[in-house]
Every structure is written in C-alpha cells, then in structure tokens.
Amino acid sequence: MQPGTLHIEPKTVLASWIQDVKENRFSSVQVAHFGPLNQDLINSFTLSIEEFMISAGDKKTLVKRVFSILIEGLQNILIHGKKWDNEQQALIILAYNENTYRIALGNLTELSEREKLTSYLDRLNAMGEEEVKAFYLETLNNGLISDKGGAGLGFITMRMKSKSTLNYQFVPVNDDLMLFTISTDVDRVQA
Template sequence: MKYIYELHKTMVSRKLMLVYEGEFTQEITKSVLSMAERNMDSIGEESGIKRKVFNVMVECLQNIVKHADEFSAVVDMRNSAIFMIGKENDDYVITSGNPIKGDKVDLLRNKLDEINSLDKEGLKALYKEIIKNGDLSDKGGAGLGFVDMARKSGQKLEYDFEPLENNVFFFSLKTTISRKALD
C-alpha cells in the first residue's frame, strides 16, 4: 500500500492535476477533457489560457486514440497509453505517451524536428500549406495536430522514442503552455 502514498507524493511534487493511464476511447477522452476543464475552472483559470490548453489536450488525446488500434497483441502494453496535465510555475505541461510502430519513428521525428525548427510565421505558413495541399492520411495525419500544438503553445515540442519490443517504440510528447502572455 505504500506505493499509493509514493504515487501521491510524486503527483504533488510534480504538480500533476490529472493522470490517466490505460485504454483510450472517444468516451474516455471526453471524460478526461471534462475533468481537466473542471479542474481549471476550479482554480479560476482565464478563458484564453483554458482554450489553448484544451486545444493541445484534444490534439494529444486524438493522437493516442487514432493509433491505439494498431497494437492488438504486439506488446504486453497493448493499447496502453498515458496522458498527464500539470502546472509548473507559470506553465501548464501536457504530456502524453503511446506505443507506435518502429517504421513510423523516422517520419515522426523528421516532422517534429521540422516543426521545432520554425518560428511563429513559419508555423503559420506550414499550417496553411498542409491545409491547402491536404496531405492528410486516412488517420488525419500530415502533422497538422503537431503544428497546431506548437502554434498554440508558442514553444518547441519535446519528444522521445523509447524502444520496447517487436519493433515498437513508446512515443512521449511534452507540450508546455505558458500562462504569461505570448507575443
């Protein structure tokens, strides 16, 4: 039972407002969004910040749901993913993680590196280009969600790929949204 207290201490020390680990469905996604929104309402967060946080949360959760069906029995974790939102000083930190197939790692890394190399105007231009050229996959891809997350946060997207087994990697993504006014 001590692990519950240790988990609680970790959540408090890292100022985590919400953590969910497990299978993600549209219904669970709606519940997670609703809980996070209530939490921000309870602390009196301003609507502009809530809107940015909510937008990034939606993109993270949609990414998890879109890719959850690819892992029936490939790894022990199956459809297991994680989503967290916390506050650090004047920032909201949204972190997600989910398994992805190894053949997607280079493409995803290249997209994220391209997005992280752009300034505000470059992100705007890339967003318009993706919309215009419609390079969208059947899962909605093309990186539009990542571009939108970078635009809303005004920060670089942090990511990592942890090797699992059977050419599967655990993709972690961290987005930081400042509560201070962005230029």
C-alpha cells in the same frame, strides 16, 4: 495487434514521468494516466481538466489553448496509435506550477516510424511562430490526406497553440513497437 510481450510497466512509466515533471519544478500533477484510452475517457479527462482550470482562475483563452492541445493529441493517439490487447494505450500527464502547464501525451507506435517522426518534429520545432502559422495554412490547403484521414495538422496545432517546442521521446517496448511520447509547456501567465 499482438506482437509478443510488452516490456514496459505502466506504473514505472507513470512514476518516471511524474518524477520528471517534479524535477522540472512542476509542483502538482492534475492528471496521470497510462493505460487503455477510449472516447469516454477522453471526454472525462478533458471535462475534469477544463473544470480544474476554470476553478484555478485560468483565463478562458488559456483553457481553450490547453483544451485544443489535449484534443489534438488524444485524437492523434486514437487514430494513429497502435493497439495492445485490442485496446488503444495512452499516456496522459497534465502537470502545473504557478507559471506553466506541462502536457505530456504518448502512445504505442511502430519502431519504423521513429525516423519519420524525428525528422518532422525537428523541422517543426526549428520554425518560428509565424513560420508555424504559415506551415499550418500550407498543410491545410495542400496537405495530402493519409490513409487514416489526417493531413499532419495535429502536431502543427499542438506547436502553434502551445507557443512552445514539442519535446519527444521513444522507448522501445518490444521488437516491433515503441512508446512515443510528446510534451509541451503552455505559459499560464502570458495566456
């Protein structure tokens, strides 16, 4: 898909997100990427993040939760994100402090998807932990498979594994597309 010019600068996007995580008291950024994404990069990112977390002394259950959120989010990007110049574009940020990991993911999507995403994520964020689990099971059992092969489990899994709300933003990048970003925090202490 080549719908004109993208009005977004990768360095500006990354700088904005890095500034945001620092303003929110995240002392370090382990991964910061905005650009092409493919399966090899996903493998590289997840392996380096897993190794970092283990070397930082994080519990295995926490490593699994963060890994699960990353895989769900990155697979969603590969499946549902719009391509630019025949490449999948993605934002990936992993920031941390002594108490929390912040995971931020983003991809290009059509402007027409904004209302649907907002409605779904607001509904999911309004649920308590038990409601999210029940919604997951209901979707798993009754979910309709989309034309891209998903039943809507990705966001539910991210919400369930993070035990935190999913924050989201939309940044228009041209007349047809926007950068959709989603972030969540994972508690390192109560893992």
